[in-house]
Amino acid sequence: MKKFLSFILARAKERSTWLGLVSIATALGIALTEFQTEAVIAAGVSLAGVIAAFTSDKKDGGDDGRAA
Numbered sequence: 001m002k003k004f005l006s007f008i009l010a011r012a013k014e015r016s017t018w019l020g021l022v023s024i025a026t027a028l029g030i031a032l033t034e035f036q037t038e039a040v041i042a043a044g045v046s047l048a049g050v051i052a053a054f055t056s057d058k059k060d061g062g063d064d065g066r067a068a
Helices: 002-012 015-031 034-054
Strands: none
Touching: 002 015, 015 034
16 A cells, blocks of 8 residues: 555656646536636646646656757
């Protein structure tokens, strides 16, 4: 159980996990009315932008952001 909790907490710290959850929640808005769907999509995109702006990317072994 401790190993599973550790795994879940590690995933919760990853930017991609939160962006994926926001994307899933946004996609579920399709079952709502047209106005509700637009509101869910707008909120989802806004939340994804906030997550992207305020979370860092891992720098170990990946792209360091410098031009080639």
